Amino acid sequence: MATVAIFSEADRDSMHVRQADEAFCVGPGPAARSYLNIPNIISTALITNCDAIHPGYGFLAENARFAEICADHGLTFIGPKPSVIALMGDKATAKRVVREAGVATTPGSGILDSIEEAQHAAGSIGYPLLLKATAGGGGRGMRVVNAENELARAYAGATAEAEASFKDGRVYLERLIREPRHIEVQVLGDEFGNIVHLGERDCSVQKPAHQKIVEETPAPNLSLRARDALHDMALQASRYVGYTNAGTLEFLVSGDEAYFMEMNTRIQVEHPVTEMVFNIDLVKEQIRIAAGEPLGYTQSDLMSRGHAIECRINAEDPRNNFAPAAGTVSKLVFPGGPGIRVDTHLYAGATIPPYYDSMIAKVVAFGDTRDVAIARMERALRETLVEGVNTTIAICLEILASSAFRSGRYDVELIPARILTNGEVSAR
Template identity: 50%
Template structure:
């Protein structure tokens, strides 16, 4: 909405009853309530959203991050209604929205892929043979999956059937599609993604990479750009592969091509997210490009405003997701009232949020309440700025991921760049935060005790006046 306002475009916010008082509703030029809090009764009602757009004479719909953002049928209906979908074509979403079809689409481009089954598993005997061939451990993955749903690691053949049943059941429950396939499980994987944007004239450029390996439950918590481990040669190769993936499905709009990178820096195509990513601000910080503005221009039919040779990396940016989750309780969502909410400020600090102090955090949606981004001339400065910003970010009323983020950014594995997606499992326990909290409280107590002792001693120092001082003589004359 901020970008649209800069471009002279008016906006309409659609909101559920739970979000009635949220800042984005007030910021828009117009706002329309589309239903009760549950998303299936509001934000997932594509036909209702389209009807609101038509009634108000809107030109386009920006789908955001979640809900209908990667729904090919919604994209198609938006176009059929004579509106612009600010995102890719429904055909691109369909191809890349399914992990198996996306692999088929890019196979002819000689893009590295993790060894595994090319199609959904229909014969378990053959699947076990393939698993033995590529070597355990293997990963069973839901074809229509995401966010770690329908995903199971199989260590040996004896547990294959049990893990397969679990993966299929979860896939059906989460996506209505039980199709699963097998991949070789990379034991020390880094999750690195490439930002791409294409236009409707066949141009596609990449905006370099983002390192997204610090995750819990296969969902990202800390992201940075650029990666601290890629060489210029690997960066260029990954960027070119990402461009080819986009061209494989005639992609236009903003999208992200995700890769798994092993400990030897071999990279393999994982999937493509056919939308703008939550962590896109770090890319904007190091390139100086407003990705939302590019999306809008592309949707209007304009060519990209930049060419690949125009882009270069400037500095370093880190984003932490401020989620209403309790790191002390297995990162479970926390709800309540934001009693205190004070954003950090200063050079190189950016906060993208949608809440205000005094608001209730609803239970209905994703627990992320803000994105905190820090930018520096290099990685060390970005880390320093982020730690300062986290320290200044005052939130009470709900537990957040900020204490974990402080722990992560200070950890030797993160500082050295020698970390992967196992970071939480390898290094984090609630006790490490509690220990740091206890130490901080001890230090505060020591300072307070020292100050109290000084205050108690102060009167004695004042009273210690020489017997024949002028002060005593004056005091005596006053008594007289």
């Protein structure tokens, strides 16, 4: 299958540009003028006779309008139907829909049009609360509200941030569940109504801004009953909306309680851990499904084996609130050996532009057991060498070494409450 890559002027020397059969520059560095430039992207697809567009996991991947425009130009958008993206992409609407499907959601409000509405809703849900942007992601447009006197300031901050980040300032409230786990379920659906799940991923290790950094599958320390319940909820909601292609349903889990949080209507950064334990190429499945092929297997054909962990290597400074660190990579060594997979666009001499997400590599470790996977990951991270920019390698090693992670009894407070406050983040 031949590929056409698009790139911005800042990514002219990026690996994907070199590897693609053809590559077209679609605009200057700032994403709004390149990777979000729908006319230039569609024009590139048309003049190069593309059949389909894979939107990746950023930028336009969850943009229903883009999916619709693709269809209008005879291009297959590799993802769910535009109507389903629109339905599940709006977080408040998605919750309403999955509640209709019989899936539990955290108590929360609808979209809040004013601070007065927010105050009213907060009173009936009860504090502590989380204020979230409907178009949000990656923690942007999100605020914790511990008590009523914090609400006005949080409301102003969240709406402004959401407006700036997503051009959509709408926000809503939900009950803040203290020290929850963040567990998500991978689903795949074809265009003939077949839907399967590919297990769960525990993504509770998150940076203070709620961005994931270490993910694993299966989720540790989860009862069989709770696990089955999560999978069933995911399938139930996906079937209800007629979901097709790859998607992920995120849940907040506290003890044996689980609430649907949101759905990502795209492939996710952490999909490799699922691929490792199911021995399935999810992106290939996405393309097959988009091409109109049936899944060809049922839930009972799917068996996971072993344990997989992913560490995100970001060019950022954990000691400085994970501030992104653009720069040139002078030296680079990636790990290898049994059970190790590295997904990266990086090479020695590459310049990391300041415009985009700071992730530069995913290191994935597989083992027959969780202990083996952890041991391999530690070995792999010590083997990894990135010179020229600060990275998250050291903090990933600290996370792996922490007793909370080792025991599998950790939640989203692992980094903020334990790693960052437990002495320094060393610059190993």
